[in-house]
Amino acid sequence: MTTDDKNCIDKPGHWSAKVDQVVTDSLSGKDWESLRGHLKACGHCRGQYNFAMRAVRMLAGGPDAAFTPAPAELERIGSAVLDLASAETKPKSLLGRLGAWLSTPSGAGLTIALGAAVAVVVILPSLSPTKPEFQSRGGKDIDLFSSSGTNHPLPTRQAGLRAFCVAGSSLSALDGATDARCGKDAQLKLTVSNRGKFARLFLVGVDGKRDLKWYAPHPPDSGSITAPTETGETPVGSAIRIGVNHEPGPVRIYALFSDLPVTAADVEAAVAKIPAGPLPESLPLARQDVLQRGLSFVVE
Amino acid sequence: MTLLTERRELLERFRSGERKALEEVYRFYVAVVANFLSRGFSFQSRDRTLRFVGYSEPFDLDNALQETFTRAFKESARRGYDGIHSYKNYLFAIARNLVIDETRSREVAMSPFLEAHEGMGMEAQVYDGEEAPSAASASGPRASHGGAEHDLLRQELGALYSGFVERLEERDRIFFKARFEEQKSQVESGQVCQLSHMQARTLEKKLRERFLAYMHQMGYLEAYATQGTSS
Numbered sequence: 001m002t003t004d005d006k007n008c009i010d011k012p013g014h015w016s017a018k019v020d021q022v023v024t025d026s027l028s029g030k031d032w033e034s035l036r037g038h039l040k041a042c043g044h045c046r047g048q049y050n051f052a053m054r055a056v057r058m059l060a061g062g063p064d065a066a067f068t069p070a071p072a073e074l075e076r077i078g079s080a081v082l083d084l085a086s087a088e089t090k091p092k093s094l095l096g097r098l099g100a101w102l103s104t105p106s107g108a109g110l111t112i113a114l115g116a117a118v119a120v121v122v123i124l125p126s127l128s129p130t131k132p133e134f135q136s137r138g139g140k141d142i143d144l145f146s147s148s149g150t151n152h153p154l155p156t157r158q159a160g161l162r163a164f165c166v167a168g169s170s171l172s173a174l175d176g177a178t179d180a181r182c183g184k185d186a187q188l189k190l191t192v193s194n195r196g197k198f199a200r201l202f203l204v205g206v207d208g209k210r211d212l213k214w215y216a217p218h219p220p221d222s223g224s225i226t227a228p229t230e231t232g233e234t235p236v237g238s239a240i241r242i243g244v245n246h247e248p249g250p251v252r253i254y255a256l257f258s259d260l261p262v263t264a265a266d267v268e269a270a271v272a273k274i275p276a277g278p279l280p281e282s283l284p285l286a287r288q289d290v291l292q293r294g295l296s297f298v299v300e
Numbered sequence: 301m302t303l304l305t306e307r308r309e310l311l312e313r314f315r316s317g318e319r320k321a322l323e324e325v326y327r328f329y330v331a332v333v334a335n336f337l338s339r340g341f342s343f344q345s346r347d348r349t350l351r352f353v354g355y356s357e358p359f360d361l362d363n364a365l366q367e368t369f370t371r372a373f374k375e376s377a378r379r380g381y382d383g384i385h386s387y388k389n390y391l392f393a394i395a396r397n398l399v400i401d402e403t404r405s406r407e408v409a410m411s412p413f414l415e416a417h418e419g420m421g422m423e424a425q426v427y428d429g430e431e432a433p434s435a436a437s438a439s440g441p442r443a444s445h446g447g448a449e450h451d452l453l454r455q456e457l458g459a460l461y462s463g464f465v466e467r468l469e470e471r472d473r474i475f476f477k478a479r480f481e482e483q484k485s486q487v488e489s490g491q492v493c494q495l496s497h498m499q500a501r502t503l504e505k506k507l508r509e510r511f512l513a514y515m516h517q518m519g520y521l522e523a524y525a526t527q528g529t530s531s
């Protein structure tokens with residue numbers, strides 16, 4: 001049983017209700033994306049969805065139609081695809097172009113005046129660099145089951161973490177700066193890239209007193225969240241108000257990429273092992289299958 | 301199946317990302333891409349020929365379909381299509397790359413979908429973006445995953461379906477048949493039993509809810525809890 005499976009049993013009814021809405025054709029596009037993300041990781045709910053979808057398919061042509069996609073199913077998927085495509089094709093604003101510039105190494109670490117802090121929410125989704133999705137592979141052999149497989153996940157798989165401090169009308173990248181600082185009145189925004197296609201992501205901060213900041217997942221959830229599947233940088237969660245639970249002093253943010261879920265208990269056990277002194281580059285996790293990325297900054 | 305090569309104006313609107321054009325292209329190709337992802341294809345990995353047997357579970361297929369079209373409709377992919385060669389094959393290539401990417405990154409999870417193609421002689425071809433043969437013709441009965449299990453499920457679903465239809469009152473049954481079995485529009489289905497469009501829409505909503513309640517009542521939707529999980 002995975003952590004997601006357990007979460008379903010701990011919170012009975014939440015995802016089942018979403019699956020029921022598939023049958024009644026009343027699931028919103030936003031809820032479908034949320035459900036889809038959950039189903040990728042939760043076998044229990046995926047099984048429920050599969051049963052429900054066969055019932056839905058049967059509504060579109062009787063029992064013989066139960067094994068081919070129903071029109072309503074294809075409509076739902078199509079709507080989601082078109083919404084995603086529409087979001088991508090919206091013209092980039094000046095702020096969007098500025099965000100794209102920020103994603104370059106030369107832009108990192110500099111503080112840039114922006115119109116308003118709230119605009120960051122608009123900017124960050126457009127940080128992803130465009131990358132041709134379709135690259136013809138011709139007749140070349142495919143090196144399957146190579147070191148990029150789950151048996152050797154770390155040497156060749158890539159992932160990244162970035163953080164931005166949003167203070168009033170200015171935005172600064174915290175990664176790449178040698179003396180990154182962010183005020184208590186500011187907000188923190190985190191983005192990750194997941195070119196290695198890890199399945200799970202855990203984002204946690206640790207301060208000088210070894211106090212933990214749970215960025216993702218949020219309590220009471222305890223298992224790592226589904227990692228973004230986009231190839232570029234993707235914002236994770238909403239902006240974090242630093243004043244809420246960050247004290248002045250050093251903070252290091254750890255992004256834990258894995259295929260099997262990392263739990264809060266794993267993280268707490270690792271933090272308990274950190275000796276006095278500066279925060280380490282990586283958490284001393286007992287597991288070897290986790291790719292870690294981290295960055296440090298000082299709360300002022 | 302040459303939508304974009306024959307209609308240059310549609311191609312231009314598609315490339316520029318116009319929503320209506322994307323929708324038309326999606327509707328035109330979604331069924332064949334679903335079929336491609338269901339039936340599977342062969343490919344070579346080093347010296348071996350492997351066969352992806354296709355997605356049979358609804359979520360696996362739905363997710364792969366969405367990912368395929370999401371990739372295909374990205375600006376870089378839209379503009380990367382040359383407008384000369386078959387767009388269907390372009391989509392198949394994207395779907396194929398998606399499956400192979402999944403196989404690379406989720407080797408264990410994807411293993412049920414792969415089988416060796418040893419000893420298949422001339423049948424062990426690589427379908428690089430071309431339409432794959434049917435699962436049964438390419439690799440025998442095993443590839444028609446489902447088999448007896450699907451037959452049993454089909455029987456169970458058939459019995460449940462008949463039971464639900466029998467419980468309906470005559471007007472509802474006529475509407476149900478027109479709307480769901482014959483796939484007529486809401487308006488047309490309503491006209492069959494003298495209902496306005498609004499009344500037809502309300503009746504359809506009620507029928508879906510009754511169907512859901514019935515499937516729960518009969519234990520069908522609870523069965524997943526005891527039958528394990530897919531993939």
